Amino acid sequence: MQYTKYQEEAINTIDQNLQIIACAGSGKTQVISQRIVNILKSKDDVNPSNIIAFTYTEKAAAELKTRVLKLCREQLGDIQGLAEMYIGTIHSWCLQAIQDNIYEYQKFSVLDEIKLKLFIDKHYQQIGMADVGMDRYTDTGRFIAIMSILREAEITDGKELDQEWIDAQGKYEQTLKSSAYFDFTMIMTEAILNLRNNPDFKNKIQEKLKYLIVDEYQDVNPIQEELIFNLASLGANICVVGDDDQTIYQWRGGDVRYIQTFSDRYPNVHYIKLEDNFRSTKGVIDAALKCILNNTDRLPKIMNASGHQKYDLNDIIYNQFDELDQENQFIVDTIRKVRSESEGIAFQDKKDSKLRGIDYSDMVILIRTWRKAESIMHALQDNNIPFVVSGVNELFQRPEIKAARALYEFLSDELEEDSLKLYWESVSDNIDEESLDFAIAELAKKKPKPKTYYATFSIQGIFWDFIENAKLTEETFFDPGHDGVIGNEINEVIFYNLGMFSQMINDFESIHFTDKPSYRLRGFLNFLRYSADGYYPEGWLNNSYKTPNAVQIMTIFQSKGLEFPVVFIPGMNKNYLPVKKPGGKQIWHFIDKELIKDQYRYETNVEDERRLMYVAITRSQKYLFVSRSKENRLYQKESVFCKEISNSDYLISTTSFDYSDKLKATPESKKETNSILLNFSVLKAYFDCPYRFKLISLYGFNQPISAQVGYGQSLHNILMEMHRRHLDGETIDESQIAQYVDRHLHLPYAHDQIFEDVRESSIQVSYDYLAENREDFDSIEYAEKEIQIDLGDGIMVNGRMDLIKKKDLDGNFITTIVDFKSKDDVQAREITMEQLSMYALGYKELTGETANYLQIFSLDEEQHRKHTQPLANDKIAEIKTKIVSSANDIRDNKLDKTHDPKACASCYQRKLCSGAKV
DNA sequence: GTACACATCATTTTT
DNA sequence: TGATGTGTAC
Numbered sequence: 001m002q003y004t005k006y007q008e009e010a011i012n013t014i015d016q017n018l019q020i021i022a023c024a025g026s027g028k029t030q031v032i033s034q035r036i037v038n039i040l041k042s043k044d045d046v047n048p049s050n051i052i053a054f055t056y057t058e059k060a061a062a063e064l065k066t067r068v069l070k071l072c073r074e075q076l077g078d079i080q081g082l083a084e085m086y087i088g089t090i091h092s093w094c095l096q097a098i099q100d101n102i103y104e105y106q107k108f109s110v111l112d113e114i115k116l117k118l119f120i121d122k123h124y125q126q127i128g129m130a131d132v133g134m135d136r137y138t139d140t141g142r143f144i145a146i147m148s149i150l151r152e153a154e155i156t157d158g159k160e161l162d163q164e165w166i167d168a169q170g171k172y173e174q175t176l177k178s179s180a181y182f183d184f185t186m187i188m189t190e191a192i193l194n195l196r197n198n199p200d201f202k203n204k205i206q207e208k209l210k211y212l213i214v215d216e217y218q219d220v221n222p223i224q225e226e227l228i229f230n231l232a233s234l235g236a237n238i239c240v241v242g243d244d245d246q247t248i249y250q251w252r253g254g255d256v257r258y259i260q261t262f263s264d265r266y267p268n269v270h271y272i273k274l275e276d277n278f279r280s281t282k283g284v285i286d287a288a289l290k291c292i293l294n295n296t297d298r299l300p301k302i303m304n305a306s307g308h309q310k311y312d313l314n315d316i317i318y319n320q321f322d323e324l325d326q327e328n329q330f331i332v333d334t335i336r337k338v339r340s341e342s343e344g345i346a347f348q349d350k351k352d353s354k355l356r357g358i359d360y361s362d363m364v365i366l367i368r369t370w371r372k373a374e375s376i377m378h379a380l381q382d383n384n385i386p387f388v389v390s391g392v393n394e395l396f397q398r399p400e401i402k403a404a405r406a407l408y409e410f411l412s413d414e415l416e417e418d419s420l421k422l423y424w425e426s427v428s429d430n431i432d433e434e435s436l437d438f439a440i441a442e443l444a445k446k447k448p449k450p451k452t453y454y455a456t457f458s459i460q461g462i463f464w465d466f467i468e469n470a471k472l473t474e475e476t477f478f479d480p481g482h483d484g485v486i487g488n489e490i491n492e493v494i495f496y497n498l499g500m501f502s503q504m505i506n507d508f509e510s511i512h513f514t515d516k517p518s519y520r521l522r523g524f525l526n527f528l529r530y531s532a533d534g535y536y537p538e539g540w541l542n543n544s545y546k547t548p549n550a551v552q553i554m555t556i557f558q559s560k561g562l563e564f565p566v567v568f569i570p571g572m573n574k575n576y577l578p579v580k581k582p583g584g585k586q587i588w589h590f591i592d593k594e595l596i597k598d599q600y601r602y603e604t605n606v607e608d609e610r611r612l613m614y615v616a617i618t619r620s621q622k623y624l625f626v627s628r629s630k631e632n633r634l635y636q637k638e639s640v641f642c643k644e645i646s647n648s649d650y651l652i653s654t655t656s657f658d659y660s661d662k663l664k665a666t667p668e669s670k671k672e673t674n675s676i677l678l679n680f681s682v683l684k685a686y687f688d689c690p691y692r693f694k695l696i697s698l699y700g701f702n703q704p705i706s707a708q709v710g711y712g713q714s715l716h717n718i719l720m721e722m723h724r725r726h727l728d729g730e731t732i733d734e735s736q737i738a739q740y741v742d743r744h745l746h747l748p749y750a751h752d753q754i755f756e757d758v759r760e761s762s763i764q765v766s767y768d769y770l771a772e773n774r775e776d777f778d779s780i781e782y783a784e785k786e787i788q789i790d791l792g793d794g795i796m797v798n799g800r801m802d803l804i805k806k807k808d809l810d811g812n813f814i815t816t817i818v819d820f821k822s823k824d825d826v827q828a829r830e831i832t833m834e835q836l837s838m839y840a841l842g843y844k845e846l847t848g849e850t851a852n853y854l855q856i857f858s859l860d861e862e863q864h865r866k867h868t869q870p871l872a873n874d875k876i877a878e879i880k881t882k883i884v885s886s887a888n889d890i891r892d893n894k895l896d897k898t899h900d901p902k903a904c905a906s907c908y909q910r911k912l913c914s915g916a917k918v
Numbered sequence: 919g920t921a922c923a924c925a926t927c928a929t930t931t932t933t
Numbered sequence: 934t935g936a937t938g939t940g941t942a943c
Contacts, residue, residue, distance in 0.1 A: 056932075091932085092933080579929055581929090633937080633939080
C-alpha cells in the first residue's frame with residue numbers, strides 16, 4: 001500500500017497528540033488502522049489492551065476492526081491478545097467498563113427507545129413526567145428527548161434549570177435504576193462519574209489506557225467530549241479524526257466546534273490535513289466544493305482529485321422537469337443507459353483492478369426524506385429494475401401483521417371469530433382450514449379471566465401456539481405466482497414480518513410481563529395501535545447477510561461512509577433539501593430554549609443541510625445525476641444548492657446524452673465481503689440447526705418470558721464476584737455470600753414468594769460451591785473473560801468464558817476452561833462441549849496457549865456435577881474450520897433445516913418449523 | 919409591491 | 934402546531 005506524504009506523517013505521529021482532518025475519500029480508515037499497527041510495531045511497552053478506538057456506529061466499528069486485524073496479521077504475524085484492544089462505540093465501551101468494574105451494575109440492562117417508552121408510560125407518575133406538565137403517551141417521546149438533552153448538553157452559562165426539571169431528572173434516573181435499567185445517556189454519565197469519583201475504577205482504566213483514538217470526532221456531543229477529555233487526562237495519547245464538513249448528527253448535539261478548536265483544548269497537538277480525495281473524479285469534487293464553499297463555519301482546507309477516476313463529458317448531469325413522472329422516467333432511463341440487459345458501462349474500482357461492467361448494486365438513489373421514496377419505488381418496479389429499500393415502516397399495512405394483531409383483538413372480545421379467520425385467509429390461500437379452525441378454538445380457551453395468574457398468561461406463548469396449531473410455517477406462505485421483493489421470496493418476507501411481530505411482543509412483555517393478564521392484553525393492543533406502528537421496519541432488506549444485486553434507495557444519512565460509482569440525487573427542491581422545519585409540538589414548548597447552550601444546534605440550519613448535500617455528492621465515484629421536478633405545493637421551487645452546484649463547469653443539463661460509445665463490459669457486482677460478527681450462542685444455534693439460527697437471528701422469533709428469567713445470569717454474577725475478589729487478593733468466606741446474592745439476584749418477572757425461594761436456593765448453591773471449591777480458587781487465571789476470535793476474511797466471533805483455571809502440578813501447568821450451567825442438562829452436554837472448544841480457540845488467541853481440559857460445571861441445587869473432558873489435539877483446528885464454513889454459509893444465506901431428531905427434540909423453535917423430526 | 923387570508927403539508931436516526 | 938405557498942385586495 002502506497003501512502004502519501006501526509007498519510008505517512010499521520011501514521012508515524014505516535015508520540016504526540018494528533019488531529020487529523022480527513023476529507024471525503026481520503027483513505028481515513030486505512031490511515032487509522034495503519035497507525036494502530038504502527039503503534040504496536042514500534043512501541044515495545046504497548047500491547048493491544050492499551051489501545052481504545054471509538055467509532056460512531058457498530059457497523060463502523062466492525063469495519064475498522066476487520067481492517068486493523070487484517071493489517072496486524074499481515075505485518076505482525078501471530079500476535080496475542082488482539083481481542084483486548086477495544087474498537088467499538090463510546091456507549092459500549094462505557095457499559096463494558098462500568099459492568100466489568102462495578103459489581104452492582106452487572107445485572108443492569110439497557111433500554112432501547114421503544115422499551116424506554118413503554119417503561120416511562122408504565123411508571124408515568126413515579127418517573128416525574130406528570131410533575132412537569134406532560135401527558136402520558138402523547139408527550140413521552142418529547143420527555144425522552146428532553147431527558148437526553150438535559151443530560152447530554154451543556155446549560156448556558158448563568159442560566160439555571162427549573163427545580164421541577166431537576167426533580168424530574170432525579171426521579172427518572174432513580175426509577176430506571178431501581179429496576180436495574182440504564183438508558184443510553186446513563187451509560188455515559190455513570191462512566192464519567194466513576195472516572196471522577198471512584199479511584200479504583202479510575203486506576204483500572206488508567207493502568208491500561210495508553211492510546212485513545214476517536215473516529216468521526218466532528219459528531220461528538222458535549223457529554224462524549226467530557227468523557228474523551230477525562231480519558232485523555234489519564235495520561236493517554238489522543239488522536240482524533242474527522243471532517244468538519246461532514247457533521248450531520250447535530251440533532252444528537254454533535255458540535256463542529258470540538259473539532260475546530262481541538263488544539264486549543266489539548267496540549268502538544270500535531271495537526272494534519274488529508275486533502276487528497278482518492279474516490280471521485282475531478283468533476284464530482286468540483287461540484288461538491290462549489291456547494292460546501294458557501295458554508296462560512298468551516299476549517300480552511302482544499303480537496304484535490306488524486307484518484308484514478310477520470311471525468312468524462314456527461315458524467316455529471318442536472319435536469320429539471322415539469323412533472324414528477326418525467327423525473328422518475330429520467331432515472332429509469334439513465335439506469336438502463338448505465339446498465340442494459342446484457343452490458344454495463346465499464347468501470348475500474350481501483351487503479352490496478354480489472355474493468356468490470358457496472359451493475360445494479362453499484363447505483364444508489366439518495367433521498368433526504370422517506371416520503372420521497374414511494375414514487376421512485378413504483379417507477380423502478382414498473383420497469384422491472386431490482387431495488388432494495390431499508391427503513392420503510394409500513395409494517396402495519398401488511399396482511400400478516402393485521403392478522404397477528406387480530407389474534408389479540410379476538411382474545412379481548414373486540415373481534416368476531418369469523419373476522420379473525422378472514423384476516424388469516426387473506427394472508428395466504430394455502431393455510432389449512434381445519435388447522436386454522438383448531439388453532440382458533442385453542443386460542444379461544446386462552447381468554448384471560450379476572451383471576452388468571454400473570455405468569456401463566458403469555459402473549460408470546462399464545463402467538464407461538466397459534467402458529468404451531470394452525471401449522472403455519474415458512475413453506476405455508478410459498479406462492480410462486482406472487483413475486484417477493486428482490487432477493488426474497490414472498491414467504492420469507494411474511495415469515496420475517498411474523499418474526500418482527502414476535503419482537504414487538506417481546507419488547508412489550510419485557511416491560512409489562514407482571515401486569516395482570518387482562519390489563520396486559522389491553523395494553524398490548526394499545527401499544528400496537530399507538531406506539532409500535534411506524535417504529536418497526538418492514539422486513540425486506542435486513543433478513544439476510546447477503547447483499548442482493550439491486551439499486552439501493554437510502555437516506556443521505558445512511559450513505560455516510562459509503563461510495564458508489566453511480567449516484568442519483570432526485571427531488572432537489574426548496575423545502576426538501578434544505579428541509580423545511582416540521583410543525584407540531586416541539587420540546588421547546590416545555591423547556592426554555594435559552595437554557596441549553598448552543599441550542600440552535602438541535603435545530604437544523606442551512607449549513608447543516610449543505611453538509612448533507614456535500615455528503616451526498618461525495619458518495620459518487622464518477623456518475624452523478626441531480627434532478628428535480630415540481631411536486632406539490634411545498635415543492636415548487638429549486639433548491640438553493642442546485643444553483644450553487646450549477647456554478648461548476650462540469651455540470652451539464654441534458655436528457656439526450658448518449659453512452660453508447662463508452663467502453664462496455666459484462667455487469668458484475670463489486671466483490672466485497674461484509675464483515676460478519678457472530679457470538680458463541682448464535683453459532684451454537686447454527687450448529688444445532690442452520691434453520692434454527694435463521695428463525696432466531698434473522699427473523700427474530702423470541703421465546704416466551706417466564707417468571708424465572710434471570711436466575712442463571714444472577715448465579716454467574718455471584719460466582720464472578722467471588723472469583724474476581726479472590727483474584728484481587730481478598731479472602732472469600734461464607735459470611736459474605738448473602739451480600740453477594742442480594743447484590744446480584746435479579747428476577748425482574750418473579751413475584752415475592754418465588755423471589756424468596758430462589759434467594760434461599762441461590763445462597764445454598766453459592767455456599768456449597770464455595771465450600772467445595774475454595775481450595776481451587778488459587779488456580780483461577782481468569783473469571784468472566786471476554787474473548788474474540790478473528791478468522792480472517794471479515795469473520796469475527798466473540799463471547800465470554802466463565803472461568804479459566806490453571807493448576808500447577810509440580811511444574812506441569814494444566815489449564816481447564818469451565819462453563820457454569822444452572823441446570824444439569826444431559827442432552828445439551830455435547831453441544832456445550834463444542835461451545836467450550838470454541839472458547840479454547842479464543843483462549844489460544846488470547847494467550848497463545850492451548851487448554852488441556854474442558855469442563856461443564858452444573859450448579860443444580862440437588863447435584864452439583866462436573867463433567868470434564870480432555871481437549872483433543874486436533875479439536876481446535878477442526879472447530880476453526882467449522883466456524884469458517886458456517887460463517888460462509890450464513891453469508892450465502894444457506895440456512896437449511898437439519899432434520900436431526902436429536903436436535904429437533906430439544907428445539908423450542910420446532911413449533912415454527914415444517915421439517916421438525918421428533 | 920405588500921399585506922393578509924386561506925390552503926396545504928409535515929425529518930433525519932444512533933446508542 | 935407552524936411554516937410556506939397561493940390568491941386576492943389594495
